[in-house]
Amino acid sequence: MRDGRGQIRRRAGLRLWLSGGWLALVLFGAVFAPWVAPQDPLMQDLFTSRLPPFWMEGAEPGYWLGTDNLGRDVLSRILHGARIALIVAVSAGAATCLIGATLGLIAGYFRGMADIVISRLVDIWMAFPPVLFAILLIAVLGTGLTSIIVAIVVIDWTRFARVVRAEAMNQGAMDYVASAQVAGYSRLRTMLVEILPNVLPTIGALLTLEMGISVIVEAILSFVNLSIPTDDPTWGGMIAEGRQAIHQSWWVLVFPLVTLFLTVLSFSQLGEGLKDRFDPVLR
Amino acid sequence: MSAYLEIRNLSAVVRGTGERLLRGVSIALEAGHVTGLVGESGAGKSMIGKAVLGILPTAVEVVEGEILLDGQDLLRMPPDRRRRLIGATAALIPQDPLTALNPSHRVGPQITDRLVDILGWSRADAEARAQALLDEVHIAEPARVMKSYPHELSGGMRQRILIAAAFAAEPRLIVADEPTTALDVTVQKQILRLIAEMQARHGTAMLFVTHDLGVVSKICQDLAVLYAGKVVEQAAMRDFFRAPAHPYSRALLAATPQYTDPTGSLRPVERDVLDTVEAEIAADDREWRNGQAGP
Numbered sequence: 001m002r003d004g005r006g007q008i009r010r011r012a013g014l015r016l017w018l019s020g021g022w023l024a025l026v027l028f029g030a031v032f033a034p035w036v037a038p039q040d041p042l043m044q045d046l047f048t049s050r051l052p053p054f055w056m057e058g059a060e061p062g063y064w065l066g067t068d069n070l071g072r073d074v075l076s077r078i079l080h081g082a083r084i085a086l087i088v089a090v091s092a093g094a095a096t097c098l099i100g101a102t103l104g105l106i107a108g109y110f111r112g113m114a115d116i117v118i119s120r121l122v123d124i125w126m127a128f129p130p131v132l133f134a135i136l137l138i139a140v141l142g143t144g145l146t147s148i149i150v151a152i153v154v155i156d157w158t159r160f161a162r163v164v165r166a167e168a169m170n171q172g173a174m175d176y177v178a179s180a181q182v183a184g185y186s187r188l189r190t191m192l193v194e195i196l197p198n199v200l201p202t203i204g205a206l207l208t209l210e211m212g213i214s215v216i217v218e219a220i221l222s223f224v225n226l227s228i229p230t231d232d233p234t235w236g237g238m239i240a241e242g243r244q245a246i247h248q249s250w251w252v253l254v255f256p257l258v259t260l261f262l263t264v265l266s267f268s269q270l271g272e273g274l275k276d277r278f279d280p281v282l283r
Numbered sequence: 284m285s286a287y288l289e290i291r292n293l294s295a296v297v298r299g300t301g302e303r304l305l306r307g308v309s310i311a312l313e314a315g316h317v318t319g320l321v322g323e324s325g326a327g328k329s330m331i332g333k334a335v336l337g338i339l340p341t342a343v344e345v346v347e348g349e350i351l352l353d354g355q356d357l358l359r360m361p362p363d364r365r366r367r368l369i370g371a372t373a374a375l376i377p378q379d380p381l382t383a384l385n386p387s388h389r390v391g392p393q394i395t396d397r398l399v400d401i402l403g404w405s406r407a408d409a410e411a412r413a414q415a416l417l418d419e420v421h422i423a424e425p426a427r428v429m430k431s432y433p434h435e436l437s438g439g440m441r442q443r444i445l446i447a448a449a450f451a452a453e454p455r456l457i458v459a460d461e462p463t464t465a466l467d468v469t470v471q472k473q474i475l476r477l478i479a480e481m482q483a484r485h486g487t488a489m490l491f492v493t494h495d496l497g498v499v500s501k502i503c504q505d506l507a508v509l510y511a512g513k514v515v516e517q518a519a520m521r522d523f524f525r526a527p528a529h530p531y532s533r534a535l536l537a538a539t540p541q542y543t544d545p546t547g548s549l550r551p552v553e554r555d556v557l558d559t560v561e562a563e564i565a566a567d568d569r570e571w572r573n574g575q576a577g578p
Contacts (some may be wrong), residue, residue, distance in 0.1 A: 111341050112341055174382040174383070175377035175378065175379055175382045175383035176382060176383050176384055176385040176393075177381075178333075178336075178338045178375060178377060179375055179377060179448075180385060180397075180447075181336075181337070181338050182336045182337075182338060182369060182370070182374060182375045183367075183370050183374075183401055184366050184367055184369060184397070184401040185370075185372020185397070185400070185401070186366075194385055197387035197388070198385070198386060198387050200387075206462065240465075255470065272478040
């Protein structure tokens with residue numbers, strides 16, 4: 001397709017719509033969980049335990065995705081679990097991005113001593129096995145939402161630092177950076193005004209990827225029971241509980257798993273789609 | 284008469300390994316003149332331009348020498364002062380027009396911002412100046428071009444914009460770093476003519492880095508021939524083409540292909556000529572090392 005100025009305009013892309021649509025749905029569910037959830041996610045009722053999802057024999061209206069062995073509604077728990085998943089995704093993703101990208105930008109553009117220190121730190125950091133590192137951190141910090149977010153940031157900032165550093169190095173070698181330098185601009189201004197906008201598409205793609213990863217890490221920590229100490233439902237916690245009764249009621253495991261899977265996939269696809277659409281070099 | 288830009292005995296090495304990249308380079312450039320820096324790839328011609336503008340890669344270290352701009356030594360100046368001085372008096376026409384404009388910003392601000400931010404012009408003055416300059420480099424519809432992003436423009440257009448940007452602040456010195464190398468042959472000629480025209484009109488002193496003697500002959504008054512970071516000959520243009528003094532210069536001149544006889548005129552630089560230069564450089568290095576070890 002070409003627009004009025006004869007430029008090629010790419011189609012918005014199916015994957016941008018699908019991933020964005022799914023995430024919008026999850027976000028809506030998370031924000032309005034108390035109103036849209038058909039049941040109280042914590043209410044136990046042994047008379048309604050292990051109800052199957054709506055299309056199977058023995059299902060009851062109001063329990064669309066069935067119930068677990070304590071009689072709690074799976075759909076309601078998924079909707080409420082989305083809150084913690086998204087809080088973790090957004091805050092851990094943003095904090096990781098901010099710290100990692102800043103260090104990467106400094107290392108990649110200023111080089112020299114700053115680069116040596118940051119790069120060695122990244123090397124050392126990456127030698128730790130990440131999941132064990134997270135579990136160790138939670139053990140030290142104690143469980144809770146903040147600990148999870150801190151753990152994710154501490155583990156994953158290196159991803160941003162590495163990629164952004166490489167990209168900043170690429171951009172730093174461009175002639176427009178030399179021109180800005182000759183014009184008399186400071187190094188800091190050059191970094192922020194000349195380099196940063198060109199690294200931004202990469203940072204954006206990484207950010208959404210990181211949000212997906214945060215959701216996974218939170219689920220893993222919930223799965224090993226190191227996440228939220230309260231009764232608040234989490235997707236990882238639901239998967240862990242569902243595992244115990246998988247032969248009697250597979251839906252307790254499968255629905256949160258599928259939700260998790262689609263959400264993580266959507267985050268990464270959203271990032272790629274946005275990058276394709278807004279990268280100034282491709283644009 | 285003292286030169287506007289004077290490089291004296293400039294030596295640069297690779298940080299860490301100490302490998303010499305510039306070997307006691309001395310070049311003088313009169314105000315309003317164009318001096319060509321000619322040499323093979325890796326001879327250090329771009330390096331000299333970068334040293335003058337203070338944009339050497341971090342891996343390169345200047346170990347001795349002076350760069351006098353209007354009598355002030357750039358190398359013995361606080362970095363901040365040097366940056367401001369260069370920003371106010373010098374400019375760069377870079378080699379590759381495709382990477383020399385920031386893809387994230389519109390063209391207009393890339394010309395006007397530095398006038399406003401660094402030199403304290405008003406926004407309106409800067410806009411008017413940019414328009415006038417784009418007009419001067421024969422760009423139709425300057426107003427529209429200023430609103431464009433670089434990727435919407437051709438390579439030749441972008442090089443014109445870069446030339447306009449370089450002249451925008453009326454610099455007294457311009458370093459042109461192979462400004463025609465990345466362009467089509469047909470566009471090359473136009474751009475070269477444009478640079479010559481702009482230089483003559485504005486009376487800007489220019490260091491013109493190139494590997495093309497044909498280009499040099501069209502635009503420069505003097506030239507310096509470099510080999511492995513050493514100036515083997517510096518001469519006025521006319522004298523050089525009439526009677527090049529150094530055997531390497533003679534060989535270089537002989538190696539320039541001529542349209543009338545493309546195959547016969549295309550002679551590689553002879554081995555014994557290279558041996559002569561290499562021997563000179565080795566002698567120079569020995570002397571330099573002794574000098575370093577001594578005091």
